[in-house]
Amino acid sequence: MPFLRVLLVRVLTTAVTLAGVAVIVFVVIRVVPGNPIAMMLPPGATAADIARLTAMYGLDKSIPEQFAIWLAGVFRGDFGVSISARQPVLDLVLGRLPATLELSVLALVMAVGLGGFAALTGTRARGTRTEAAIDVANGMALSVPDFLWGLALILVFGVLWPVFHISGRVTPSLDLPFVSEFYLVESLLRLRLDLTADLLAHMFLPALALAIPLAAIIGQLLKQSLKETMHLDYVTLARTKGYSEAAVIRREALPNAILPTLTLVGVQFTFLIGGTVIIERLFSYEGLGNMAIDAVVNRDLPLIQGIVILFAAIFTAVNLTVDLCYAALNPRLRHG
């Protein structure tokens, strides 16, 4: 079974990748100058106090020993205790993950919508000025990264025409009835559409900033594959049968052109998730990325470690899913 073999190889390489990430982060953050323990204690703490706390966090052992202890903990679901918040890393990280996931998925939806719209409009308007304008807009969107789009959006929709919120996740004065951290999902489930509107007004700009570069990539690739499909015989046949141009694109060309784009979206989605780190900072959005930067600034080693590993796990999981879907859909791999 070649498919099973592909699966096995991919799962194994994923494990190797994650182990590699863990080792590198572990080594890198343990050469950080500045003693995080000394920063925790009030001034006037004695050397004995510092030594006791250092031992409590296991920071007095050698790096390989620390790694072994940490790894054993990870297998029990214990990622250590945050030095700055003094809470288990896993709780902190899982508390912030939903905010980042909601933002990323919203951005992905917006990117697919915008990119799809650009591609369909561009294909319908082949050879006109509209298509040329879409190409130029795509090129611009692609060359400028999310960080700059975020700042530009803050200027336009936060200052010049303040219709959206430019910081935070939700208006702080609101009374939130939520039991989970998935605010957006829960507000929809509870039919509290007033809260949904407030959440979306906060999430719109950061999500758009993340979406613009990805939308450009989707728009470009989908338009290219659509244009190729439009020359195929069966599309011409549909056209001679009297279907309108819009119907031909939607019903005949699109289903055939969409596969390469889907594969690309999977891979690009990991870049989008990586982009949340700086975008969350820019919009003071209380997600994982914002917490990560605080952790670096506070030299909170266990927390940094947990967040980086979680990001890496998400990245590899997305890539693995894409690869496996591709392998499952690709008949050449299915039949060896």
Add this chain to the structure above:
Amino acid sequence: MADRIGDGRGQVRRRAGARLWLSAVWLGLLVLGALLAPWIAPKDPLAQDLFLGRLPPFWLAGAEPGYWLGTDSLGRDVASRILHGARVALTVALVAGSVTCVIGATLGLLAGVLRGWVDLVISRLIDIWMAFPPILFSILLIAVLGPGLWSIIIAIVVIDWTRFARVIRAEAMAQGAMDYVASAEVAGRGLASTMWAEILPNVLPTIVVLLTLEMGIAVIVEAILSFVNLSISTDDPTWGGMIAEGRTSIHQAWWVLVFPLFTLFLTVLAFSQLGEGLKDHYDPVLR
């Protein structure tokens, strides 16, 4: 039909040419501005004057002569700070870009040409690197290395070498499968000599394009690191630092954010359009 194709090519080529020239002119001006900053900057970029804080740009009421683009909350001249900030931005672009290019392309060539365990090790390293969120990784590295120009450059090299290695590895493999490489081997050339004399010249256009794009990325990374206040010391003017300050006083003094942001925008756009333009220029189908 043949005419239409010909026209299309000409159009693409003209557009590519315009992009190349516009980008080159902007970057040229920027280099000139950065080199001459100490002489042409209207004011001292570090000089503070609290009585001249948040002066608007010259066309608005309340502007002071000499402060063309206004001042920030500490009364420092925005125009002079942008000019001096260009020195940091371009130094990072040039040095980080070229070092990343040399290291990444070398590793990619080695993996693509030698194959075997060398390729295995390098490919696995690339996989591991791709699993790191790049911005977070760079912030982490700066925290470890301490702030400073060299830390930024090292962080960019350490993170971005995979951009070159991945692409050049694939290109080198494709080139290695071609007949001319086999004939070079038959003619008795060694592997190192084949790599240097046969494969490298053929992947050079790709390397040049990637290098241009990388310079744009380096400028952005420097700005992001300055923005989270981890770049070089807080005194030296950087575009990212100016943007961070502008973000906090956006409702009182929009110009502190707008001008450095616009400069950064144009610069990043110029690098990437230069790269795209070069890509089209080297594309044999369009020539």
